[in-house]
Amino acid sequence: MSLYILLLALITSCGNTNGTSQDTAQVVKEEVVSTTTLQQGMLVGEFKKEDLQQEPFASWFNSGYEGFTPSAEAMKTIKKNIGDYKIVAFMGTWCPDSRRETPKLFKILDDAGYDLSNLIIYGVDRRKSTPEKIETEYALNRVPTFIFLKNGKEVNRFVEYPQESIEADIAKIVSGEEYSNSYAK
Template sequence: MNKFLIFFVAIALSCGNNVNKSKDLSENKKDLKTETVQKDMLLGDFSKEELQQKPFSNWFQPAYEDFSPNSEAMATIRENIDDYEIKVLMGTWCGDSKREVPKFLKLLDEANYDYQKLELVAVDRNKTTPNKVEEELEVHRVPTIIFYKDGKEVNRFVEYPQGQSIEEDIAKIVSGKEYKNSYAD
């Protein structure tokens, strides 16, 4: 009888250990899936060069190369953009970001903008970042491009152009003309 009881307890304990191992295995699979998603999505601070690498170059390069900005708006941008520091929050998974950010970076390149004054931040699908910068800046939609002059926020471009094009919107912002994004109060 004692042998039977010991045998039964040993079997019961070993089954319990397998349940925990099974749970650990499923958690590991979940972690692996999250890592895979992260490889296809930038998160936190990043550089333009990262957008020019696979898998992001698949959408970045064609959008960047095919964009020809309006020359009048571009002249206004060239004349004024150096007065601003800029912070861009975007999602590499977001259609609006994929459409507007390559164009915006081409505008900066054509204006010979100093990238030392540009901060690029990628958000996840919940529009969050590891350091919660989106909360501090009250960013709810992407892309959001925030313009600072003398350390103070002047205006922001949010999600899509209000005028005919992104360059017309940016020209209004940097020249100090009245501009409201579609979510401004």
């Protein structure tokens, strides 16, 4: 039974996988949706919040967004500091971690009054790739990854799951406090 659970965890992980499966290696039919590509039900490439608010993503995005209330203490810090940052985000619409954290990110940014034109968000396929190959510029290994840039330079990043809570982690990043994601070396 434990071998089955381990195998299931490896198959569904949103982390980096160097191998390819038959599903990810096959050529897929692409359909243009907004400025994004829809591949096998996944958003791939740059997209906007409005894309997640449409089916087939709306069911998990809207409930995750509406069901999340960030802590007031963290939001006070975020509101004070978030305007200094540009954010580059990577997520997979197929990934449970991305489905859990991405709606929360948008709720935090909306509650903070963040200018969403300073957010660039990319959907990746199961190989963590985009058509533009932008992920290579940011050394992407896991999703979701939210990269905080100040004056054009990376300050820190949130990767896959929070250390405390997503809002507490983001508050630490934007206030310059000590913060390391789970995969920082």
